[in-house]
Amino acid sequence: MRITQGCFSFLPDLTDEQIAIQVEYCLRSDWAIGVEYTHDPHPRNTYWEMWGNPMFDLRDAAGVMMEVDACRKAFPDSYVRINAFDSTRGFETVRMSFIVNRPKAEPTFHMTRTEVAGRTVNISMTAVR
Template sequence: MKITQGTFSFLPPLTDEEIVAQIGYALDQGWACSVEYTDDPHPRNTYWEMWGLPMFDLHDAAGVMMEVNECRKTYPRHYIKVNAFDSVRGFETMRLSFMVNRPEEEHGFRLERQDDRNRVQRYALRTYATDRPAGERY
């Protein structure tokens, strides 16, 4: 099962050249790039670990790509994404976010039924990755 999060998530994985092109586009728009990683890709896990600091003063795609490659070397079996943040007053939001690395094997999710009061059935998504402790998931 392929985790689909962020822009381009339904497309085949981007090549490094395509990643550089997307980073270049973001920088041309004046957006600041950052790199994040996680081993818990649950859709509600919005707080991924940040690789370094956001690169507000960087204007070269090669510099962002260098950080992506360093993160890939350190965490080869994690999900890694690039974010592009628009700091213009009134927007101040993430404009672009896309995956640049995935584990070789993606475990997917299971649907768990939960019994609630008055025989109400509720459902929750659980990722198989969290069956193991952080750092040992992939």
């Protein structure tokens, strides 16, 4: 199963050159870049681990790509994503987010539906490796 979260998730994986082009677009838009990783790509897991601090003052895509490569090397069997933050309104808003690394074997999810009182249905999802 292929995890589909963020921009470009239904496309084939982006090459490093294509990732750098997207980072350049973000930097031209004055968006700060953050790199995050996780072992748990559950759809409700929105808080991934940060790889260093967000790069608010960086103006070169090569610096972001160095951080992405370092994160990939440190966590080769994890998901790594790039987030682009816009702070023009005085608070951080995610403008773009996309996955730049995937583990070799992606987990699948099993959904369990349980009927409870009345017409209520509880749904739970568990990762299956």
